[in-house]
Amino acid sequence: MLEVREQSRLPLPKLLRICKLSIAHRILRSAVTVFIIALAISFLTSILASGYLGRAARDAVLEETKELGAYSRFLAALQPFSDEAAVLAWLARVGDNPEQFGNLLRWTGWSEATARAHLASAAEYQTLLDFLGTLPTGERALLVGSSRGLQILGKLEAPSTREEFFAHLKSLKSVRLTIPPDRVARLLNGWTEFRGVLDVVRRGNLRSLQEIEKTFAPEGAAKALAREAREDRAGEFFKTLAQGGLGFNPSEAEAIARGAIFEERLQAAMMVARNPSVRSGWRAAFNEDYSPARVLVAAAESPRHLQWIIEQWKRDNPEGTAFNQEEFVSVSREFAQSRAAFAAEQELTGRYGREKGFDPRTLWLVAVSFLVCVVGIANAMLMSVLERFKEIATMKCLGARNATIGFLFIFESLAMGVLGGLVGIGIALIVAVIPPLIWNGNWLVKNFPFGDLAFTFGAGLLAGLILSGLAAIYPAGVASRMAPLEAMRVD
Amino acid sequence: MTDSPPSPRPNRRSPVLIRTRDVTKEYRKGDLVTQALKGVNCEIRRGEFIAVMGPSGSGKSTFFNVIGALVTPSSGRVLVDEVDVAQLDRDELAFIRCKKIGYIFQTYNLVQALTALENVMISMLFAGVLEDDARTRGMALLERVGLRDRWDHSPKQLSGGQQQRVAIARSLANEPRILLCDEPTANLDHATGQDIINLLVELNKVDGVTIICATHDYRMIDRCDRVFWIRDGLIDKIQQRSEITIRLAGMADQ
Numbered sequence: 039m040l041e042v043r044e045q046s047r048l049p050l051p052k053l054l055r056i057c058k059l060s061i062a063h064r065i066l067r068s069a070v071t072v073f074i075i076a077l078a079i080s081f082l083t084s085i086l087a088s089g090y091l092g093r094a095a096r097d098a099v100l101e102e103t104k105e106l107g108a109y110s111r112f113l114a115a116l117q118p119f120s121d122e123a124a125v126l127a128w129l130a131r132v133g134d135n136p137e138q139f140g141n142l143l144r145w146t147g148w149s150e151a152t153a154r155a156h157l158a159s160a161a162e163y164q165t166l167l168d169f170l171g172t173l174p175t176g177e178r179a180l181l182v183g184s185s186r187g188l189q190i191l192g193k194l195e196a197p198s199t200r201e202e203f204f205a206h207l208k209s210l211k212s213v214r215l216t217i218p219p220d221r222v223a224r225l226l227n228g229w230t231e232f233r234g235v236l237d238v239v240r241r242g243n244l245r246s247l248q249e250i251e252k253t254f255a256p257e258g259a260a261k262a263l264a265r266e267a268r269e270d271r272a273g274e275f276f277k278t279l280a281q282g283g284l285g286f287n288p289s290e291a292e293a294i295a296r297g298a299i300f301e302e303r304l305q306a307a308m309m310v311a312r313n314p315s316v317r318s319g320w321r322a323a324f325n326e327d328y329s330p331a332r333v334l335v336a337a338a339e340s341p342r343h344l345q346w347i348i349e350q351w352k353r354d355n356p357e358g359t360a361f362n363q364e365e366f367v368s369v370s371r372e373f374a375q376s377r378a379a380f381a382a383e384q385e386l387t388g389r390y391g392r393e394k395g396f397d398p399r400t401l402w403l404v405a406v407s408f409l410v411c412v413v414g415i416a417n418a419m420l421m422s423v424l425e426r427f428k429e430i431a432t433m434k435c436l437g438a439r440n441a442t443i444g445f446l447f448i449f450e451s452l453a454m455g456v457l458g459g460l461v462g463i464g465i466a467l468i469v470a471v472i473p474p475l476i477w478n479g480n481w482l483v484k485n486f487p488f489g490d491l492a493f494t495f496g497a498g499l500l501a502g503l504i505l506s507g508l509a510a511i512y513p514a515g516v517a518s519r520m521a522p523l524e525a526m527r528v529d
Numbered sequence: 530m531t532d533s534p535p536s537p538r539p540n541r542r543s544p545v546l547i548r549t550r551d552v553t554k555e556y557r558k559g560d561l562v563t564q565a566l567k568g569v570n571c572e573i574r575r576g577e578f579i580a581v582m583g584p585s586g587s588g589k590s591t592f593f594n595v596i597g598a599l600v601t602p603s604s605g606r607v608l609v610d611e612v613d614v615a616q617l618d619r620d621e622l623a624f625i626r627c628k629k630i631g632y633i634f635q636t637y638n639l640v641q642a643l644t645a646l647e648n649v650m651i652s653m654l655f656a657g658v659l660e661d662d663a664r665t666r667g668m669a670l671l672e673r674v675g676l677r678d679r680w681d682h683s684p685k686q687l688s689g690g691q692q693q694r695v696a697i698a699r700s701l702a703n704e705p706r707i708l709l710c711d712e713p714t715a716n717l718d719h720a721t722g723q724d725i726i727n728l729l730v731e732l733n734k735v736d737g738v739t740i741i742c743a744t745h746d747y748r749m750i751d752r753c754d755r756v757f758w759i760r761d762g763l764i765d766k767i768q769q770r771s772e773i774t775i776r777l778a779g780m781a782d783q
Contacts (some may be wrong), residue, residue: 052654052660054644056642059643060642062642063641065640122610133593162699189587211621284589407544426637428636429638429640429641432632432634432638433624433640433651433655434623434649435599435626436626436627436632436652436655436699437623437624437626437628437652437655437703438623438655439619439620439654439655440619440620440623442655506557521599522593523599523600524598525632525634525638526590526594526599526634526635526711528635528636
């Protein structure tokens, strides 16, 4: 029967209109269905969106405080390693950083291959240590007594203790060893030997630092850097430093140099804040606890405070030592800003966590919400199908094909899915996007993740479509298989 | 449609529209097998007005549904316009139902979410008629059943008789050869039922539509050409209108 092919599908606009009318006809149930979808979608998108927002704000903050961060890392690098654990942690972090790797070679005189092998071992030891660190305290005490940190590795080197450790570990149901036991055994066997490696690194580092100290005596490397940077000769300084065995990558070095200049200016400003009259008169004048940092922040924010600070300076320096008010205010401002940035970074990390993506618990919750959503939609659609049996059968009598009827219901569900997705995105906007904008507006506006949020909302809409599509499969199947004979039923 | 000249009354030379050959239908419920039809043979000619009568459980509904291509028989042949319905797949059946047969139900069965005009248009859209053409023809059909000014009313805003008129307009949308009516007047009051009967008779006499009507309404029997009496899964007897008129007179005398 070739003629059958002439029978066309219902045109799309008509299909949409019938769906719209059917939804409107059962407005209350449709609203509940849309609401269920909206809740599930808003849950998903708000979690994704707050993760992106948190990271974006944190990135903005870190960018803001990059120079001070680099400078403090530079100061830390000028200090020798405090203990073996610090050496191990440093080795585990070297990775692909060419400057750090160069430093290591200079300190130890190893060949590149040897160094790489040691770095790999260090990373493994660090992983093992991290794992031991994640054990609940009680269980760790049970396994290795009161030992902590690297002591644990030393303690486990004795074969008898180690066997006991593995036996305990197996019996503990709540803790799973993520590293294969034979690899752990190999690592533990080699621990004494590896301590020798750590010692070589530590001594090499110490030698190198002593040499640098000699080079820049008597003022020290930090002061030398500030002086050189002020005169725009930081490049020379870092070259000397690298020859001494402390290389930094060029962009890091630039940030360090700027940080050093700011640090010097900050120290000068702090001198003002530490003036005897300021220190003694602060509480009486403003009824606030005194600290140099607080004085600077106040100077940045309030002209009244600034005026008072200048007066105190004049009283302490009657012979008229120059006070550069403009410089003082600008340093205070920068200081206040970086302090706010640090505080914001702490808060953001606290609220959103440092990890990317979903943790297993959240993933589980999202999955459950989706399941509930699918079951809810499917239930509502099935109810709609069963209650409209006569209408469906009549349409079949009028010549609707099975596929047409199926499409009708899938379309209806998809329409509600889109609607629910949009409402869900709206809810997520209100719940997850606007509050962080109010709390951390400054940092977010600097680095607003438009792309990531668009992706999130797109994903939400898609999820709504997929959920409603999945949920409609069974009800649409029931509808499309319904016998046209049902139209004759009288009840 | 209204312009077409009155068609001649069907006679022995009119072509056969529906022909059944040894049609049986069994229903299984677990081990229980019910024979609803036990080998039905009949012929219905173009332009006839047939009433199907029979007590409940007689197989009347099954017979009615089999010739309406709503139920496939267990064995035998059902030829609708020379096509064996028993051999068709479900999309081909949908096509037959769409183009060749119009259905009228006891409970009207309008799609509640659509207006009167849209209800009439929907079967044309299923048939692939362009929307503008469907709208023009839909309005013409509503005019034919006297509901032109009610085109944008929803079924809830229409009375039972008006809904049945819309349903009749809908059943005529694709110019079917056959109109299958399942107790079309059972849910209507006396006067409204009479209107519907008059409309059906007019469609039969003026437009030459073949009408097959399951009914208990004696007024309907009064206006038909032949009556099929179904009993125990078989056609018990087929009577001409002339025979029945006498019987009705007899009933009136009692």
